[in-house]
Amino acid sequence: xxxxxxxxWAGQLKRDVVALWLxxxxxxxPRYAKALAGMVAAxxxxxxxxxxxxxxxxxxxxxxxxxxxxxxxxxxxVPPSVMADLRRAADxxxxxxxxxxxxxxLAIWIICLIFVGLWFLQRxxxx
Numbered sequence: 001x002x003x004x005x006x007x008x009w010a011g012q013l014k015r016d017v018v019a020l021w022l023x024x025x026x027x028x029x030p031r032y033a034k035a036l037a038g039m040v041a042a043x044x045x046x047x048x049x050x051x052x053x054x055x056x057x058x059x060x061x062x063x064x065x066x067x068x069x070x071x072x073x074x075x076x077x078v079p080p081s082v083m084a085d086l087r088r089a090a091d092x093x094x095x096x097x098x099x100x101x102x103x104x105x106l107a108i109w110i111i112c113l114i115f116v117g118l119w120f121l122q123r124x125x126x127x
């Protein structure tokens with residue numbers, strides 16, 4: 001019974017992610033909602049996680065808690081009538097990955113690695 005409920009919930013989350021991707025470009029969605037919808041959808045659709053799954057507990061925490069909460073918040077910011085239209089449009093589309101989202105997360109990782117590398121170089125320099 002709970003497996004069926006979890007499958008329905010996961011399907012709704014997947015549909016809402018695509019709807020949020022569409023909301024980020026919809027003229028009827030307020031700018032603040034567009035920004036959050038775009039970020040949440042890009043992160044959720046990206047094949048690269050900010051916290052890799054091999055990190056114990058934290059790796060899955062973003063997939064199980066952060067992403068659904070981000071989706072919930074973004075959906076609440078989109079006007080209900082617009083969200084209903086976007087959900088219908090999302091049902092007719094199939095999108096499993098986002099190149100833009102992947103590139104954004106990859107850029108964040110590269111920037112973090114550069115900062116860590118610079119910090120490490122400054123620490124290892126002789127005084």
